[in-house]
Amino acid sequence: MDRRKETGLSAPPDESDARSLISMQELEPSPVEEAPPDLKSGAYFPKREVDPSSEQGGFAGKFSFLSLGLSGHRWDYWLSTLQKYSTYPPTLFFVLHIANTSLIPLATRTVPASEPYLLLTRPIYQAPSLEHVVLTVPIITHVVSGITLRSIRGRRRARLYGAETRAQRYLLKSWPKPSVQARLGYALLPLLGVHVLVNRLVPLAVEGGSSGVGLGYVAHGFARSPAFWNLYYIVFVAAGVWHIVGGWATWMGWRVTTARHTRGESGSIHGGYLGYMESPEQTKRKNRMWRIVHGIAAVGTAIWLAGALGVVGRGGPGSGWEAKNWDALYRSVPVISGWL
Template structure:
């Protein structure tokens, strides 16, 4: 004979079965919940944890002092990006003065007045360092710091144990074309500034006598050196500027980052229409960015070397002053 406890248990099971409802099936989310390695290395995936939430005191959030790794990443990325804005304005003016205007006038003396008109804009006392010196140094320093931070993060992700393994993963293995052109342009910009700004200031107390004629005079004195210098300098600079602005606009062509699924995953080998369209867009972006850079470099060299470079040596007291300035350039003055 069943006990009272068994009877209550059977009644509870019956009520539970009757109370169950039939639910419609729902699709399973197949999207991965873990980030990819590129996002982790670049600091683009930082889930909000309990530690990241600001503590509360009397109902008000209390911010924590100090910067975490991803906050440093965001701060340095902002400095690296926005420090390119002032030099870009100078870049456009300099491109017009040293290339477009000489190509239009077909004469160095006729192009000099236009250079003198725009010179006070970026060579005013204090403004030159604000437009060029400080932003360029900030851009270089933030880029190196970002590379070190992301390299250390990469070493931790891949479990580097020895110093040799950490050094191998820390800085140079993933240097992109964009970074390589930047590292190439940096010393060339420094040499260009020493020859055209620092040395004239040391010799004559200013660079008021430095213009297109000064550049033409130097090229006529040492044509091999200056043609190679400006060929490398202009080409690398234009590619770095165009590639950098393409990256800021979302066209990652010269950077080391690859699109997800393009290689090393099953999705890259499947002939889905969306994957084919993405590959076509990538090829189009590559051709557009590199085409613009090639046209810009060719146009600049046509004006700088094709017109200014054939201007010939100066004459009289002006040529003597230029010879004095070129001979006082540190280290390479004897070659110029």
């Protein structure tokens, strides 16, 4: 029998075992980073793999060429950008429109004296090439991007809490409660539709254009149905001015009309969440912002209605063949012609 086995000693390791033992003990020196990695750039954290079935991996992965190298932003960022900048051309139109339909009539005090100023600016915002660029396309873009944003955020919230069916999403109330700004926008859509129908679409269908539509045409409508048009323009102008002023206040960082809560949540916009309470200075600043924004909207609405209802609304009916043509146009309005 071997002497090592008799004494209970193990056999010496061979050369391969010795090399592996040395390699476990000796480590190659590595350089020490002189500066820590940049946390903001994400260099500290490893890149995560994107799931192809996820929102960004599935949609943005298939259509990655649409990003044009502008990475780092989600779809709601680009939709918010579209929603914001699509308001610029309509705002220019509304500035011209309030001048033509309110400020100038207030200065001249008569409809006939105000008509030439409306005719001067009409080619700017009623030309076939400019009207759709200034109004149609931006308004459609603004509405569609806003609805799409609400849908994306509602689905994201439902996915966060695991709501898969329609009933689960309804119980979760994943869509946030519409803000005052959103409600004004939704209310403004049918009102704006009636305005376009009566002043643009019907004259285009009956007479081939709206060259005969002006302040006299509007005054003739007031004379035909004063109750309907007075109520309509009060609601229309108030909703439009508040929506525009509140939107521009939001772009400037004054979130007054856009502050909202999730469904089922009570309290005002000044309340705190998870124990957070605003300081007296913050509350005072928000209250001041609230008064300024709503004050500007109220003054703008009052000025617009003063010219529209106080001067144009009292202009009286037309006469002669012009009044007959206007009567024919109002009778041709679908659905609501009986009220006009």
